[in-house]
Amino acid sequence: MKALQEKILTDGIVLSDTVLKVDTFLNHQMDPVLMKEIGEEFGKRFEKEGITKILTIESSGIAPAIMAALKLNVEMVFARKRKSLTLQDGLITSKVYSFTKKEENEISVAEKFILPIDRVLIIDDFLANGQAALGLMDIVKKAGADVGGVGIVIEKAFQDGGRLVRETGVKVESLARIESLKGGQVTFVPTKQGVTS
């Protein structure tokens, strides 16, 4: 997705060979116009998948997910990272290890929001080690529903997550795929001629 790639190049900050900071437009401050375009792009890429619900995880997944939900005309649910007082019974949970924060979180979704008839599109801001996406897929599976796809804003293609998630057979669409951050430079995975990424 060209607008996103350009935004990454102009506003992203490479902090190390593995860390890209995009807090000016994606995961702290958010650009609403770009979010809308991202939602529409997810909508386009998954419009034939019979999606009935979108699942994401708090917090940075929520804005792209609500925009995709608007485009696909389905409701969106976000998984919480820990239990809150008003949400204790009837939860589906999974454990997710965050390599960035070096901690394990329990993520949870109220079971009433994902039904066996659902075909769920999982949306997240980053795909790196794949733990969040796999945890969300685990929740969908425990609900007895189908995963209709995984939509990622930025994939760090040099880490394991993309391979791990694609190996499950699910359709993964990443709007920007980063091949390398070496030397402080963002390099995108080359796309096939005629194929927009």
Add this chain to the structure above:
Amino acid sequence: MKALQEKILTDGIVLSDTVLKVDTFLNHQMDPVLMKEIGEEFGKRFEKEGITKILTIESSGIAPAIMAALKLNVEMVFARKRKSLTLQDGLITSKVYSFTKKEENEISVAEKFILPIDRVLIIDDFLANGQAALGLMDIVKKAGADVGGVGIVIEKAFQDGGRLVRETGVKVESLARIESLKGGQVTFVPTKQGVTS
């Protein structure tokens, strides 16, 4: 706001005289069409306030805030409830006590995202005891910026928050104001004739 009041009446669950559960459309599952309407309503109510930025707090504030940001054509920032590894320096922080969760959180925003020239619209899903809104106002003040208004999706008008925030002199717009949850019934604050709420 009529569509919101109707949604509260049909889908909200009164758990006690003080707790209204709206997790089917606002703070766990989200209805994207309603979120868009909420964003547009905030836009309408604050369009003359010279807003340059929207500030909310993770997680349930993000969807209404991004929709309002889209309508007002400004960027949105969400305050985090605890520090993450990639966001430690250059933070503005405030302490917020949550009566629901019975815990104090430090909320933080990167200082580069709120500048003294900014006129900030604060958006949140609920206004009850007012601690989150006051914490966000404190952050704006510490940044040297102005609060241009506070936009709330659901105000529990029988709790102290509305009074505390309005006493500061700031313009508060709540899209649904609940007078009482007694007897398992949602009663809205009566609106002046000819004034939509």
